[in-house]
Amino acid sequence: MENWNASLQFHKDLQIVLFEGEVPLAEMHAALWSEGHDLLSGEPESVNFTGPEQLRTSLGSALCRIASGVFQSPAGMNIQLTITVEEYPRWPDAFILQWQVSNLGGEPVSFDRYSCPGLRLGSWITDDNRGERPWSLQGAAVHWGQDFAFPLPQPYERDNFLGHLQNAEGGGIPLVYFWNARQGVALAHVEPQPKNWYMPVKVNTQGISAALESRQRFSLMPGETLQGLRTLVSWHHGDFFAPLSLYSSILSAQGLHPAQPNAEDFEPAWCSWGYEFDVQPAEMTGVIPILEDLGIRWLTLDDRWFDGYGDWNPRTDTFPGGGRQMRQMVDKIHQAGAHTQIWWYPLAVEDGVGRWESHHYRMADILHLHPDWIILNADSSVARNNRGLAILDPALPEVQAYIADLTRRFVQEWDFDGHKLDNIYTVPACYNLAHHHQRPAESSEALAQVYKIIFETTRALKSYSVTQICPCGTPPTFSLLPYMDQAVTADPTSSAQIRQRIKFYKALLGPRAAVFADHVELSDGADDFASEIGAGGVPATKFVWPEDPLVGARLKEWWGLTPEAQVLWKRWMEVYRSHHLADGEYLNLYDLAYDKPETHVIRKEQKLYFAFYAEHHDQEYQGKVSLYGLEPTAYRLHDYVHDVWLGEVRGPQAVLEVRFQSSLLLEAIPTAK
Numbered sequence: 001m002e003n004w005n006a007s008l009q010f011h012k013d014l015q016i017v018l019f020e021g022e023v024p025l026a027e028m029h030a031a032l033w034s035e036g037h038d039l040l041s042g043e044p045e046s047v048n049f050t051g052p053e054q055l056r057t058s059l060g061s062a063l064c065r066i067a068s069g070v071f072q073s074p075a076g077m078n079i080q081l082t083i084t085v086e087e088y089p090r091w092p093d094a095f096i097l098q099w100q101v102s103n104l105g106g107e108p109v110s111f112d113r114y115s116c117p118g119l120r121l122g123s124w125i126t127d128d129n130r131g132e133r134p135w136s137l138q139g140a141a142v143h144w145g146q147d148f149a150f151p152l153p154q155p156y157e158r159d160n161f162l163g164h165l166q167n168a169e170g171g172g173i174p175l176v177y178f179w180n181a182r183q184g185v186a187l188a189h190v191e192p193q194p195k196n197w198y199m200p201v202k203v204n205t206q207g208i209s210a211a212l213e214s215r216q217r218f219s220l221m222p223g224e225t226l227q228g229l230r231t232l233v234s235w236h237h238g239d240f241f242a243p244l245s246l247y248s249s250i251l252s253a254q255g256l257h258p259a260q261p262n263a264e265d266f267e268p269a270w271c272s273w274g275y276e277f278d279v280q281p282a283e284m285t286g287v288i289p290i291l292e293d294l295g296i297r298w299l300t301l302d303d304r305w306f307d308g309y310g311d312w313n314p315r316t317d318t319f320p321g322g323g324r325q326m327r328q329m330v331d332k333i334h335q336a337g338a339h340t341q342i343w344w345y346p347l348a349v350e351d352g353v354g355r356w357e358s359h360h361y362r363m364a365d366i367l368h369l370h371p372d373w374i375i376l377n378a379d380s381s382v383a384r385n386n387r388g389l390a391i392l393d394p395a396l397p398e399v400q401a402y403i404a405d406l407t408r409r410f411v412q413e414w415d416f417d418g419h420k421l422d423n424i425y426t427v428p429a430c431y432n433l434a435h436h437h438q439r440p441a442e443s444s445e446a447l448a449q450v451y452k453i454i455f456e457t458t459r460a461l462k463s464y465s466v467t468q469i470c471p472c473g474t475p476p477t478f479s480l481l482p483y484m485d486q487a488v489t490a491d492p493t494s495s496a497q498i499r500q501r502i503k504f505y506k507a508l509l510g511p512r513a514a515v516f517a518d519h520v521e522l523s524d525g526a527d528d529f530a531s532e533i534g535a536g537g538v539p540a541t542k543f544v545w546p547e548d549p550l551v552g553a554r555l556k557e558w559w560g561l562t563p564e565a566q567v568l569w570k571r572w573m574e575v576y577r578s579h580h581l582a583d584g585e586y587l588n589l590y591d592l593a594y595d596k597p598e599t600h601v602i603r604k605e606q607k608l609y610f611a612f613y614a615e616h617h618d619q620e621y622q623g624k625v626s627l628y629g630l631e632p633t634a635y636r637l638h639d640y641v642h643d644v645w646l647g648e649v650r651g652p653q654a655v656l657e658v659r660f661q662s663s664l665l666l667e668a669i670p671t672a673k
């Protein structure tokens with residue numbers, strides 16, 4: 001069967017090979033592992049192919065084919081494997097596949113691992129790659145600070161669990177992508193609900209393999225059928241942008257549309273995190289004069305303004321006036337013509353345990369009232385998040401109502417204009433008998449419902465509101481994408497991560513999505529606005545002002561704004577406002593891994609904005625750069641950061657000899673109308 005320029009070929013053993021032209025890109029097969037033995041190895045009987053048949057599936061109109069065969073053993077095992085292959089005209093670079101196994105025998109069949117599929121890449125990925133290592137994007141949220149995409153080491157092995165990790169992160173985007181300088185292959189599941197499956201990746205001397213795998217021990221009863229997940233296999237040229245954008249389009253076809261940003265989502269912001277845990281209202285309002293000078297109109301009240309997780313009342317030491325004082329602080333910000341967001345961590349609740357060093361953990365009042373609202377693990381232990389806190393079960397209608405009440409408290413009663421929802425990964429399956437779940441996965445499936453309530457309640461109260469969801473240091477859980485109007489590069493550890501994550505979100509949420517580039521103090525040199533702005537992000541800062549030795553004495557890090565920095569910050573805010581690239585159209589014309597120097601390009605009306613980055617910050621780049629995406633006409637080139645004119649070029653493709661330190665941001669302006 002053929003789809004555009006690729007084809008799938010079935011082997012007799014029901015292995016599938018994906019070809020592009022003559023090149024075998026990947027082979028795929030299903031495996032049922034029982035104590036290290038694959039029950040689906042060997043030659044199946046009664047192999048049968050049907051189709052093509054034109055069908056309407058939940059994804060639209062498809063050409064559908066089915067292959068099946070029966071695997072038998074002398075011991076009487078009789079398992080039918082069925083593979084459905086769907087082709088959609090709107091996604092010509094993809095196949096949607098689904099494997100299923102049925103027990104046709106008379107005895108239960110037990111297994112501990114179900115791979116459907118296991119995928120092995122052809123040798124093209126390493127051959128013919130100019131001696132460079134292939135790159136990979138792996139969307140599972142496995143640990144804080146991870147590079148979403150990186151050159152693949154060898155040997156390499158990662159489990160990529162897609163569910164919640166006890167006391168840690170979890171969730172993410174269920175997609176892995178492998179590419180070299182010429183092409184790439186992606187594997188993803190496209191189910192509309194999160195699944196507690198694995199996407200293991202392995203690199204060894206045999207090559208590169210990946211899988212979509214269930215690792216739950218299972219007994220398939222006689223007559224019973226087990227469905228695999230709806231699986232995407234696609235092939236592309238270039239970096240992770242195309243497969244993520246394809247994945248996003250398949251989610252949209254199932255109703256999971258990314259939230260639409262409003263104008264305020266693109267506003268630069270100041271955050272109180274420079275004041276760390278003990279920020280006081282006077283410090284929040286104290287920066288207003290300097291923010292007015294810089295032209296920043298959003299302020300975020302960050303972590304630890306509250307007494308305890310779950311109750312979310314103001315701390316008695318820093319906000320002795322309680323909710324009334326909170327409202328006064330917000331009023332003062334509003335009177336200055338600014339807006340403000342509040343930090344919180346929905347679903348986190350204190351039960352006397354916590355491992356984040358911040359305060360004395362106690363039992364939240366809400367848990368005194370409702371001790372059975374929390375998620376329990378299969379062994380009846382309390383499920384814990386990355387901060388070691390208990391987790392309210394989002395599937396409970398009472399919990400959803402409580403979250404709606406909290407949202408109204410913040411946005412209506414205290415009058416905040418939006419949220420910074422932080423440390424948002426996923427939640428585990430729930431085994432709390434008091435909840436009477438039909439399936440333990442109901443809790444992780446309901447996670448999105450809670451964020452829908454927060455987002456929609458807030459938008460209904462304030463159409464200009466900003467709801468930021470921060471999956472600190474990891475990719476976001478896909479089911480939450482419809483409920484955040486502002487993404488965030490989420491604790492980047494370098495400028496390269498900032499730029500990579502901006503591109504990641506532009507692919508996933510749309511080329512005009514609002515991507516908060518996070519505090520510039522986290523970038524290389526702590527002032528790399530060029531990476532935040534040039535790649536299409538919304539700039540942000542967390543400086544402390546004015547300088548105060550008493551404040552300095554209580555802080556672990558000092559991020560004071562010197563008069564020189566103030567001049568620099570102000571200039572970059574003016575650059576941002578004059579060109580406003582963040583809501584321009586991000587164009588995927590350069591490969592982040594292989595095109596040197598690293599280049600990003602954004603279209604705003606007739607102008608194209610190019611951003612070039614040296615491999616390391618403060619490094620000099622001297623040489624040629626290519627300008628793609630131009631119309632066949634003449635353009636004047638302007639370094640809009642330093643206001644230097646660099647002459648004229650003619651499209652559609654131009655090469656320019658340049659020399660710059662760290663970065664070069666250019667606008668290409670057509671000379672004719």
Ligand SMILES: [Zn+2]
Nearest residue numbers: 393430432435
């Ligand atoms: Zn539950």
